[in-house]
Structures are given as structure tokens and as C-alpha cells.
Amino acid sequence: MKSGSLLHLAWRxxxxxxxxxxxxxxxxxxxxxxxxxxxAINAQAQAAFVGGGNGYDAVLGARxxxxxxxxxxxxxxxxxxxxxxxxxxKAAAGRPGVKRAVPLAVGDNYRGFRLVGTxxxxxxxxxxxxxxxxxxxxxxxxxxxxREAVVGSFAARESGLVLGSRFHPYHGLVFNEDExxxxxxxxxxxxxxxxxxxxxxIFIPMEGIFRMEGHVLRGSxxxxxxxxGHSIPEEHREVSAVLLDLANPQIGFSLxxxxxxxxxxxxxxxxxxxxxxxxxxxxxxxHRILALVSYLVLFIAGSSILTSxxxxxxxRKKEFAVLRALGLSRRRLFSLLILESSLLALAGSLAGFxxxxxxxxVASSLIRAQTGVVIAVWTFHPVFIWGPALMLALGAVAGVLxxxxxxxxxxxxxxxx
Amino acid sequence: xxxxxxxxxxxxxxxxxxxxxxxxLRKSFDHPVVNGSFMLEVGEHVALTGPSGxxxxxxxxLISGILRPDSGTIKLAGTEITTLREGELDxxxxxxxxxxxxxxxxxxxxxxxxxxESVITFAxxxxxxxxxxxxxxxxxxxxxxxxxxxxxxxxxxxxxxARAVVNEPPLVLADEPTANLDPPRAExxxxxxxxxxxxxxxxxxxxxxxxxxxxxxxxxxxxxEHFQEAE
Numbered sequence: 001m002k003s004g005s006l007l008h009l010a011w012r013x014x015x016x017x018x019x020x021x022x023x024x025x026x027x028x029x030x031x032x033x034x035x036x037x038x039x040a041i042n043a044q045a046q047a048a049f050v051g052g053g054n055g056y057d058a059v060l061g062a063r064x065x066x067x068x069x070x071x072x073x074x075x076x077x078x079x080x081x082x083x084x085x086x087x088x089x090k091a092a093a094g095r096p097g098v099k100r101a102v103p104l105a106v107g108d109n110y111r112g113f114r115l116v117g118t119x120x121x122x123x124x125x126x127x128x129x130x131x132x133x134x135x136x137x138x139x140x141x142x143x144x145x146x147r148e149a150v151v152g153s154f155a156a157r158e159s160g161l162v163l164g165s166r167f168h169p170y171h172g173l174v175f176n177e178d179e180x181x182x183x184x185x186x187x188x189x190x191x192x193x194x195x196x197x198x199x200x201x202i203f204i205p206m207e208g209i210f211r212m213e214g215h216v217l218r219g220s221x222x223x224x225x226x227x228x229g230h231s232i233p234e235e236h237r238e239v240s241a242v243l244l245d246l247a248n249p250q251i252g253f254s255l256x257x258x259x260x261x262x263x264x265x266x267x268x269x270x271x272x273x274x275x276x277x278x279x280x281x282x283x284x285x286x287h288r289i290l291a292l293v294s295y296l297v298l299f300i301a302g303s304s305i306l307t308s309x310x311x312x313x314x315x316r317k318k319e320f321a322v323l324r325a326l327g328l329s330r331r332r333l334f335s336l337l338i339l340e341s342s343l344l345a346l347a348g349s350l351a352g353f354x355x356x357x358x359x360x361x362v363a364s365s366l367i368r369a370q371t372g373v374v375i376a377v378w379t380f381h382p383v384f385i386w387g388p389a390l391m392l393a394l395g396a397v398a399g400v401l402x403x404x405x406x407x408x409x410x411x412x413x414x415x416x417x
Numbered sequence: 418x419x420x421x422x423x424x425x426x427x428x429x430x431x432x433x434x435x436x437x438x439x440x441x442l443r444k445s446f447d448h449p450v451v452n453g454s455f456m457l458e459v460g461e462h463v464a465l466t467g468p469s470g471x472x473x474x475x476x477x478x479l480i481s482g483i484l485r486p487d488s489g490t491i492k493l494a495g496t497e498i499t500t501l502r503e504g505e506l507d508x509x510x511x512x513x514x515x516x517x518x519x520x521x522x523x524x525x526x527x528x529x530x531x532x533x534e535s536v537i538t539f540a541x542x543x544x545x546x547x548x549x550x551x552x553x554x555x556x557x558x559x560x561x562x563x564x565x566x567x568x569x570x571x572x573x574x575x576x577x578x579a580r581a582v583v584n585e586p587p588l589v590l591a592d593e594p595t596a597n598l599d600p601p602r603a604e605x606x607x608x609x610x611x612x613x614x615x616x617x618x619x620x621x622x623x624x625x626x627x628x629x630x631x632x633x634x635x636x637x638x639x640x641x642e643h644f645q646e647a648e
Contacts, residue, residue, distance in 0.1 A: 002534075002538055003527070003530070003531040003534035003535050003537075003538060003545070004531070004534060004535030004536065004537065004538030004539055005538055008531070008535075009526075009527075009535070012526040012527055012531070013526050015526065016525065016526035318522065319524060319525070319526075322518065322522040322524060323524070324483070324507070325481065325483055325510075325516050325518075326510075326511065326516065326535070326536050326539055326580075327507050327508065327510050327511020327512075327536065327539035327540060328507065328511075328539055329503070329504050329507040329508075330503065330507075331504065411478075411483045412474075412475070412478045412483050412484050415474070415478070415483075415518060415519075415522070415592070
């Protein structure tokens with residue numbers, strides 16, 4: 001860097017007031033990092049949830065909210081809206097255009113991690129765009145006729161379940177020690193991490209849910225309790241939801257028309273991504289408020305740059321006068337102050353990426369812990385470009401007033417003793 | 418850089434040519450502060466004396482173009498500077514005038530070397546090695562990377578003088594360079610200034626309120642007599 005160049009003078013000046021400028025850069029970094037987080041995390045979370053159907057296109061479930069159905073059966077959140085008869089599952093599975101139909105039954109947990117009853121098809125015959133369900137070394141999928149469990153990676157790690165572990169499920173979706181079932185299950189497989197909600201789930205055979213002590217089946221409308229050693233007639237069976245993999249979207253629209261508009265028994269959530277994206281649309285006002293706050297914080301950061309420069313102006317009048325006397329033009333002196341404020345904004349913007357990294361680490365950990373969804377936080381988002389650009393512009397604007405003051409410095413008046 | 422006149426191989430003008438001409442120069446604030454004419458020869462060392470606040474510094478600011486006169490002309494090295502636009506005047510000043518301020522006014526954020534190199538950049542030149550050489554010749558080899566607050570008063574003086582002459586200006590202006598210094602130190606500063614200007618063949622105008630320290634200058638001018646009562 002050439003001595004006396006504007007960049008050199010600006011850099012040295014910022015170094016000289018490094019404490020005040022360091023605080024300004026930190027403040028700016030917080031503002032930029034926050035803006036990054038608000039926009040990028042929202043976009044990536046939306047992308048992760050909207051695309052979180054594990055390859056399935058629709059969910060069939062009890063009459064009620066499509067969103068509740070999706071949250072319960074795909075994201076393993078919320079309570080189940082109710083059950084539907086086994087016959088509906090069989091009817092859906094047999095419809096032309098339905099490539100796969102996988103039943104799910106919920107209602108129990110182990111230390112807060114949901115038990116989901118399903119068939120082996122869930123693991124062995126998934127949709128083409130489903131994550132690969134791989135087991136840790138030594139594991140296998142459950143035998144549908146035995147009390148065996150396959151545990152998601154996060155659930156295994158957090159609950160302490162390992163291959164060969166034996167455990168008793170607890171009734172309900174919320175862990176309550178007093179609600180322990182008598183049945184004992186053995187862990188036969190641990191799933192490798194999939195970065196999907198499945199990581200938080202413990203899968204057991206569908207039959208296991210049906211036969212769990214205290215469970216009453218009402219598939220036929222009448223209460224039925226399974227007895228050991230006796231098969232369960234199909235008319236009594238019921239499921240919480242059915243995941244459907246469809247041959248094409250037309251099938252989904254047709255099914256939706258029949259089930260949601262003409263029928264009164266069940267609900268079809270289709271397409272899953274659209275149902276989830278509605279949540280984000282409904283919550284759009286919250287995002288807009290956060291965005292507004294981000295803009296405000298960026299503006300405050302710009303103001304802190306202005307404050308930082310203005311605070312040092314008084315002590316720098318003599319410096320400006322000397323620079324002018326030595327031949328630095330007014331125009332270049334003006335530019336020097338603009339450059340200083342822009343450098344502060346630039347440094348703050350770069351440091352903003354570090355703040356963002358910390359924020360997203362915390363946010364993504366929380367989201368993963370709560371939902372199992374892993375958001376791709378380092379995926380490019382336009383805010384990574386326009387955020388620093390906006391901050392640079394604000395920084396440059398913040399430099400105008402100090403630059404003007406420097407421009408108007410009374411050179412002769414400040415060269416004395 | 419000397420413009421408009423010839424030098425002998427020894428660096429002295431063949432004849433006494435004027436470097437600076439002030440004609441009927443007038444500057445007033447709430448009362449007339451500068452009012453007079455003056456001529457400085459090439460290589461001449463002149464001391465302007467007078468009490469503090471009488472207008473000596475204002476005259477230097479007029480000569481350097483920092484202030485504009487109310488009337489009159491200022492011709493330096495053949496250029497009528499009152500007709501220059503501000504940007505031209507800034508560059509002209511950087512190239513043609515070396516300035517030594519009362520308390521040296523080194524730029525605190527720059528190192529010793531950077532202080533001297535910066536004025537080379539301001540003048541649009543690139544003889545950066547010269548900055549190092551002058552400082553080394555002045556015994557500041559070990560202080561090139563030091564900041565002003567790390568220098569003694571004597572070292573600051575030398576940096577200020579080096580900064581004033583590094584662009585080889587035909588004219589060096591020194592505004593009370595001995596103020597607040599004890600007599601031996603004041604004498605040392607003036608000797609350094611004069612020797613350096615002599616080697617660089619630069620004319621020198623030193624403003625001082627202390628007549629004793631400038632007795633051996635080529636001319637000693639009483640500011641009030643010359644610029645406030647003459648015309």
C-alpha cells in the first residue's frame with residue numbers, strides 16, 4: 001500500500017482509533033449477521049421443511065387439518081388428528097396411480113421420542129427420491145411379527161439406546177413415567193443419520209402398536225382389544241396416516257377432489273410441500289417484522305459508524321488541516337472520510353459472516369433438536385450479496401457528514417500551536 | 418523542483434533571481450493583517466519576526482495558498498498562484514512548498530517513514546527511496562517504523578524537516594519552528610533547517626517571534642514594519 005494513498009491513510013487512521021472502531025465493527029457485524037440469519041435461515045428452513053416429505057407426495061389421514069396431518073405423520077410433530085380405518089389404507093394402496101402406500105400408527109413414546117408403527121415397506125421399498133435408509137453396522141430392520149425396534153440416529157444418541165437395548169414404550173406422545181407399557185422391545189437396528197425428522201423416531205412393527213397393552217382399536221366403529229395369540233381382523237384395524245407415493249400429480253389432484261371435496265371421512269394432504277409452505281406463508285408477517293427489524297438494525301449500525309467518525313472529528317481537525325497544508329485536496333480529504341466509513345462497513349460485513357456462523361449454528365442445532373430437520377445454512381442466499389452491499393452503502397452515506405465537516409475544515413485556523 | 422530559472426553546477430543561481438514576489442498583497446479579517454510587497458531571492462534565507470498574533474502565520478498561509486488574498490498577487494517560481502484553481506493550488510503547494518509547522522504536526526497515525534513518503538504521494542511523485550535516505554542521513558535509521566508519539570522532540574523536528582524538503586521544493590516555510598524550545602534546542606532546529614535547505618538549494622522563510630535566534634539569516638524582516646505600515 002503506497003504511503004499517502006487514500007487507502008493507506010484511511011487504514012492507518014482506523015488503526016489509530018482501533019478501540020472505538022473495533023466496537024463499531026463489532027456492532028456492524030452483529031447487524032449484518034442478524035440480517036443474514038433472518039433472511040437465510042428463513043429461506044433454508046422453508047426449503048428444508050417444504051422438501052421434507054421423504055419422497056412421498058401425499059398423506060391420507062383422519063378428517064381435519066391437512067397441516068396437522070403433515071406435521072404429525074411427516075415431521076412427527078403435533079398430535080394426530082385421529083385414525084382412519086384399515087380399509088381406507090387398503091383402498092388407497094389399491095388405487096391405480098398409487099405407487100406406494102405406507103401406513104403409520106402413532107400414540108406411544110420412549111422418553112419423549114415417538115414410536116411409529118409401520119410396515120417393512122417403509123424401509124425396504126421407499127420412493128425413488130427418499131433418503132436411503134441405511135443401518136449402522138450389525139443392525140437389521142425389524143421382524144414385523146416380533147417386538148423389535150429400529151431407532152433413528154438422533155433418538156438413539158439422546159435416549160442411549162444401542163443395538164440390543166431393551167426398553168418399554170410409554171403411552172402417549174409426551175413422556176410420563178407412570179404410563180409405561182408392559183411390552184418390552186429390543187433394538188435391532190440404528191439408522192444412520194438422514195438429516196430428516198426420521199432421525200428422531202423409533203420405528204416398531206404396525207402390529208406392535210395394535211397389540212400394545214391398553215390400546216383400543218376402533219376401525220369398525222366398535223372398540224376392539226387385540227388378544228395375544230389371535231390375529232386381528234382387518235375391520236378392527238386402524239392407522240393414524242398413510243404416506244402415498246403417486247405416479248403423477250394428476251392422481252393427487254383427483255384423489256384430493258374425491259377425498260377432500262366429496263368425502264367426509266378422511267383428509268388428503270397433497271402436495272405435502274404445498275401444505276408446509278402454507279405455514280410459512282401464514283407466518284409471513286412474522287418474517288416481515290423480523291426483516292424490518294433487520295433493516296432497522298442495519299440502519300443503527302450505519303448510525304454507529306457515523307457516531308464513531310463524528311466522535312473523532314474534533315481531535316482530527318488539526319490532522320485534516322495538516323493534510324491539506326501538505327497538499328491533499330479537499331476532494332481527496334472528503335473521499336478519505338467516505339473511505340474510512342466504507343472500510344468500517346466492509347469490515348463489519350465480513351465479520352458479519354462470523355456472527356452469522358454462530359447464529360446459524362445455534363439456530364440449526366435448535367431446529368434439528370426440535371424437528372430433526374437439518375437446514376443447509378451455507379447454501380447461497382442473495383442476502384449474502386445485498387446485505388454487505390446495503391451495509392457498504394449505509395456506511396458510505398454515514399461518512400458524508402464527517403466528510404463534509406472535514407471538507408470544510410478551516411485549514412489556517414487549525415495550523416497554529 | 419525549481420521552475421523558471423537556471424542553476425549553476427553548484428546549485429546557486431547565476432544571478433540573484435527572484436523566487437517569490439508578493440505585490441501589494443493585502444489580507445484583512447476584521448482589520449488589515451497583511452499589507453505589503455516582498456521579494457525573495459532563490460536560495461535566500463529570510464526570517465520574519467514580530468510578536469505572536471501579528472499576522473506572520475497569515476502571510477505564510479497566503480504564500481502557500483491556504484488563504485486567498487483580498488488583493489495583490491503572489492508569484493512563486495514563475496507561477497501566479499492567486500489565479501490557480503483550488504485543486505491546482507493543492508498540487509502546486511505539494512510540489513513547490515515545504516512546510517514546517519510550529520509543533521511539527523507530524524501525522525500521528527503514520528510512521529516516521531510514512532510521514533515523509535506521504536508528501537511524495539501528495540505531490541504525484543514516486544521518488545520514495547529518497548524519503549528513507551533523508552531520514553537515514555538525519556540519523557533516524559532506527560526510527561523509520563516508529564510513530565510520532567514514540568519519538569523525542571529532537572527526532573520529531575528532524576522528521577518535520579525531512580518531510581518539508583523531500584520533494585525538493587524551491588521554497589520552505591517554517592512557522593515558529595522554535596516556539597516553546599529552549600535556546601540551545603531552538604538553535605539546533607534552525608541550524609538543521611538552514612543546512613538542509615542549503616543542501617537542497619531551497620529558499621527559506623522562517624517566522625519567529627524571537628529575534629535573537631535568527632540573527633545570522635540573510636535577511637531579518639520585522640513583519641509589522643514591512644507588512645503593516647509599509648503601504
